[in-house]
Amino acid sequence: MPDTLDYALNIATQIRKNGIATEVYLNDAKIAKKFGYADKLGIPFVVVIGEYEVNSGLLKLKKMQTGEQTEVRLEDILNKIRT
Numbered sequence: 001m002p003d004t005l006d007y008a009l010n011i012a013t014q015i016r017k018n019g020i021a022t023e024v025y026l027n028d029a030k031i032a033k034k035f036g037y038a039d040k041l042g043i044p045f046v047v048v049i050g051e052y053e054v055n056s057g058l059l060k061l062k063k064m065q066t067g068e069q070t071e072v073r074l075e076d077i078l079n080k081i082r083t
Helices: 002-017 031-041 051-056 074-082
Strands: 045-048 059-063 069-072
Touching: 002 045, 002 051, 002 074, 031 045, 045 074, 059 074, 069 074
Parallel strands: none
Antiparallel strands: 045 059, 059 069
16 A cells, blocks of 8 residues: 555645645545545545556546546646646
8 A cells, every 4th residue: 555655645746746736635445435525625636546556557537526537647637637
């Protein structure tokens, strides 16, 4: 899990450097609780990072309003969030 956390923090830092407010959910909880937290705060996009994402270099980006989820590379995530 530490590798996943380090990877997630690195991704968050890169997103923040591009002027996008970013929060990392650090508590160990089920994914539904994490999505609920983001929804309660009105966060429009969630990046899901787990072992698969660390190993593949693809990130799961979920648009909270529609539930649409896509796999994208980090460099493409910024364009998806901005549009």
